[in-house]
Amino acid sequence: MTATAPILIETPIRDPLNRRPRAASLAKTSLTSPWASLAALVIATLWTLPTLGLLITSFRPQLAIQRSGWWNVFNDPDLTLDNYREILGGDSSLAEYFVNSVVITIPSVVLPILLASIAAYAFAWMKFRGRDTLFVAVFTLQIVPLQVALIPLLKLYVNQLHLSGTYWSVWLSHTIFALPLAIFLLHNFMKQIPIELIDAARVDGAGHVRILFKVLLPLITPALAAFGIFQFLWVWNDLLVSLTFVGGTPEVAPLTVRVAELAGSRGSAWYLLSAGAFLSMVVPLIVFLALQRYFVRGLLAGGLKG
Amino acid sequence: MSTGAKFGQMFVAIGLFTLVFGSILLLASRAKDRAAERIQAGAFVLPALLFLAVGLIYPAILTVYESFRSADSSSFVGIDNYLTILTQPDLQVVLRNTVIWMVLVPLAATAIGLLYAVLVDRARGEAFAKSLIFLPMAISFVGASIIWKFVYEYKPTGFAQIGLLNEILVTLGFDAQNFFLLPSPWNTLFLVVVMVWIQAGFAMTILSAAIKAIPSDIIEAARLDGATGVKMFRRITLPSIRPAVIVVLTTIGIGTLKVFDIVRTMTGGQFETSVVANEFYNQSFIYNNTGLGAALAVLLFILVIPVVAYNVRQLRKADAR
Numbered sequence: 001m002t003a004t005a006p007i008l009i010e011t012p013i014r015d016p017l018n019r020r021p022r023a024a025s026l027a028k029t030s031l032t033s034p035w036a037s038l039a040a041l042v043i044a045t046l047w048t049l050p051t052l053g054l055l056i057t058s059f060r061p062q063l064a065i066q067r068s069g070w071w072n073v074f075n076d077p078d079l080t081l082d083n084y085r086e087i088l089g090g091d092s093s094l095a096e097y098f099v100n101s102v103v104i105t106i107p108s109v110v111l112p113i114l115l116a117s118i119a120a121y122a123f124a125w126m127k128f129r130g131r132d133t134l135f136v137a138v139f140t141l142q143i144v145p146l147q148v149a150l151i152p153l154l155k156l157y158v159n160q161l162h163l164s165g166t167y168w169s170v171w172l173s174h175t176i177f178a179l180p181l182a183i184f185l186l187h188n189f190m191k192q193i194p195i196e197l198i199d200a201a202r203v204d205g206a207g208h209v210r211i212l213f214k215v216l217l218p219l220i221t222p223a224l225a226a227f228g229i230f231q232f233l234w235v236w237n238d239l240l241v242s243l244t245f246v247g248g249t250p251e252v253a254p255l256t257v258r259v260a261e262l263a264g265s266r267g268s269a270w271y272l273l274s275a276g277a278f279l280s281m282v283v284p285l286i287v288f289l290a291l292q293r294y295f296v297r298g299l300l301a302g303g304l305k306g
Numbered sequence: 307m308s309t310g311a312k313f314g315q316m317f318v319a320i321g322l323f324t325l326v327f328g329s330i331l332l333l334a335s336r337a338k339d340r341a342a343e344r345i346q347a348g349a350f351v352l353p354a355l356l357f358l359a360v361g362l363i364y365p366a367i368l369t370v371y372e373s374f375r376s377a378d379s380s381s382f383v384g385i386d387n388y389l390t391i392l393t394q395p396d397l398q399v400v401l402r403n404t405v406i407w408m409v410l411v412p413l414a415a416t417a418i419g420l421l422y423a424v425l426v427d428r429a430r431g432e433a434f435a436k437s438l439i440f441l442p443m444a445i446s447f448v449g450a451s452i453i454w455k456f457v458y459e460y461k462p463t464g465f466a467q468i469g470l471l472n473e474i475l476v477t478l479g480f481d482a483q484n485f486f487l488l489p490s491p492w493n494t495l496f497l498v499v500v501m502v503w504i505q506a507g508f509a510m511t512i513l514s515a516a517i518k519a520i521p522s523d524i525i526e527a528a529r530l531d532g533a534t535g536v537k538m539f540r541r542i543t544l545p546s547i548r549p550a551v552i553v554v555l556t557t558i559g560i561g562t563l564k565v566f567d568i569v570r571t572m573t574g575g576q577f578e579t580s581v582v583a584n585e586f587y588n589q590s591f592i593y594n595n596t597g598l599g600a601a602l603a604v605l606l607f608i609l610v611i612p613v614v615a616y617n618v619r620q621l622r623k624a625d626a627r
Contacts, residue, residue, distance in 0.1 A: 036425050037425075039421065039425055040422060040425040040426055040429075040435065043418060043421070043422050043425075043439065044422075044435060044438045044439065046503075047438055047439050047441075047442065047503065047506070047507075048438050048441075049470070050453045050454060050456070050457045050470070050503075051441070051442075051445075051453055053453075053456060053457065053470055054452065054453045054456050057456065065468065066468065067466060067468075068466050068468065069466065069467060069468045069469075069470070069473050070468070070470075071470075071473070096309075099309050099312055099313075100312070103312045103313060103315070103316045106316060106320075107316055107319050107320050107323075110320055110323075111319075111320070111323050114323065114324065114327060115327070115353060115354050115357065116354065118327065118331070118350050118353070118354070119350060119351050119353070119354035119355075121350060122347050122350035122351045123351070126343070126346065126347045126350060127343070127347075128343070128344055128347035128348075128351075131347075134351070134355070138354075138355075138358065141358060141362060141363070143560075143607075143610050143611070143614050144362060144366055144607060145563075145564050145603070145606045145607055145610060147564065147583060147586050147602075147603040147606050148365070148366045148369045148370075148603045148604065148606070148607050149361065149362050149365035149366055149369070150365075150590070150603070151365075151369065151372070151590055151596065151599065151600065151603075152364070152365035152366075152368040152369060152372075153361060153365045156360075156365070167312075167315060167316070167319070168319070171319060172357075172361065173361065175357065176357050176358065176360075176361030176362055177361075177362070179354055179357060179358055180358070180362075183354060207335050207346075208335065208346055208350070209331050209332070209335050233443075233444060236446070237445070237446030237447065237448070237449075238446075239446070239447065239448055239566070239567040239570070239571075240566055240567065240587070243587075244591070251307055256446055256448045256567075259448055259449070259452070260448045260567070260570065260571050263448070263451070263452055263455065263571050264571075264574060267455075270456065270459075270468075273452055273456075274452075274456070276452075277448075277449045277452040277453065278449075280446060280448070280449055281444070281445050281446070281449045284444045284445070284446070285441070285444050285445070287444075288441070288443070288444035289437075289444075292437070292440075296511055296515075299508070299511055299512065300511075300512065300515055
C-alpha cells in the first residue's frame, strides 16, 4: 500500500465507519441535490471501473482479450478460468511466488510487533535516564526515507552477514523499517491505559514482563490489529525492499516482484497480467475488508507508513 | 526449497526471535539489586535501538558519505553529485517531474477525497459508498499500475481498442493515443492519476472523520444564521477541518515524493517520466553509480524535511488556538 511518512492527528476524530446518529449534520441535504448525487456517482464509477475491467479481463479467453474490449463481455459472455489455471499451475506459474509472499509477510508483521511492543512499554511505563530524548529520536526516524538505508544495508547483508538473497534479509529489513512507526503507535496506545491498572498489577507483585504481557497487550489488541494490518499491507504490497534484497532470487522473491517483472517483459500478455494482478490482490483485499474497522482506527491514530 | 521447507524456515525464524527476546526479558527480570530497574529498561529498549542503529542510522550516515564520492566510490568528489542532479538536463527532467507529482497528487487526492466525503456524508449507503473509494488502498502500487495500464492500453486507430480510455476517444471520434508517448510532461499526468486514485481513499477517510467531529452546535448555529450548501462548507466545514486537511496534504505529499513502483511498472521511467525515487533505483542498481544514487536518496530525505516542518508548524498553530 501507500508509501508515506507517519502522521499525527491532533484533532478529535471519530471512526468514520462507525456512524452514530447525531443531532445535526453538515450535509444532511447534500445527496438530496441531484447534482451532488451525480458527482458522487461519477467519482464512485471512476474509482471502480478500472478494477472491474481488469477483473473481467482476467476471466476472458486469451484471444478474446486481444480482439475486443472487456465491456463486450456483456453482449458475449465467454468466460473461462484458463488464465488462473495458467498462473497457478501452468508454465508461468506464480504459485511459488505466492508462497514466498506469505512466508515473507508473516514474520515481517510478527517480529516488529514483538520488538516494538517491548520497546514501547519501556518508553511508556518505565523510568530511565534519557527516555524522552530517545523516544523523540525514534519518533523522528519515521521521516527517514528507506531509500537512504537500502544500499549500505544490502552491502551489510552481502559482506558481513551473508544473508543476501535469503528470507532473512527481507524479514530483518521490514522489521527495522517498521520499528519507528510501530513503537510510536503502540507507545501512544499504551500510554492511554489508566495508571491505576498498572499500579494495581504492581501491588499484586507483577513485574514489568507480566504487566506487559498479561495486562497491557490484551488491552491494546485493537491497536496491535491496526498496526498489524498496516504492516501486512505494506509488506505484502512492497516492491522496493524485496526487489533490492531478493529481486535476483526467484526462489525467494514475492509476487509483487514477479508481477512487476511480467508487466515489463510481457506487457501485452494481458491474460497473464490480469490474473496475476488479481492473485496478488486477493489476500490483501480479504484482510482489508475483514479488518477495515481496525485499519481506519489505526489510520486515525496516526499511522500511514512508507 | 520446497513449500514445506519455506514455511519451516518461517516458523524457525519466529521461534528463534521469540526465544532470544524472551530469554533477554526473563534474565533481566531476575536482576534484584538497585540496578534492576535500569537493567530491565535496557533489556526492553536496547534490542529495538540496536536494530535501528544498525539497520537505519548507520546505513543513512554511510549513504550521506557515499553521496560525496565518485560513481565507484573510489574518490572524494565534493558536491559534484548534487551539482549533476541540478544541472544535467536528464536529471532536471526528473526533478521537474517530481515537482509535478508533489503538487498535483496531494491537491487532487485531497480535493476529490474531501468532495466525496462531503457528498456521501449521512447519505444512505455511506459505508458502502466509502468502501468503493477506499478499496484501492489495499491494492499494491504494482497492481494499481497494471489496472491503469490496461485502461490506457493502445491499439492503432482502426483496430478494436481494448483499453477503456482509447475506446472512449475513438467513440467520440478522436484518434487513439499511446498516452505514454505523448510529449513530456503531459505523459506524466497519466501516471499521476494512478497515485491520486490510490490516495483519495486515505484523504476521504481522514477528512470524513474530521467532518463528523465538528460539534453539532456550531453547525446548528450556522444553520440558524441561514448558512447552507457552499457557504456552510466554506465558512464552517473547511475552517473546522483545516488541521486534518494539512495532515492529509503533507502525508500524501511525502508518500508521493517516494513513489517508485508506479513509474517503474508503467513506463520504467522511459519517455521522460522518471522521478527521483525511480532515478535513485536506476542509478544505484542499473548504472552502478553509487555516488549519484546516494545523492538522490539524500535528496529525497532533504525534500521530506520542509514538508514535515510545515506540518508540525501548522499543527502547533492549530493547537495554540
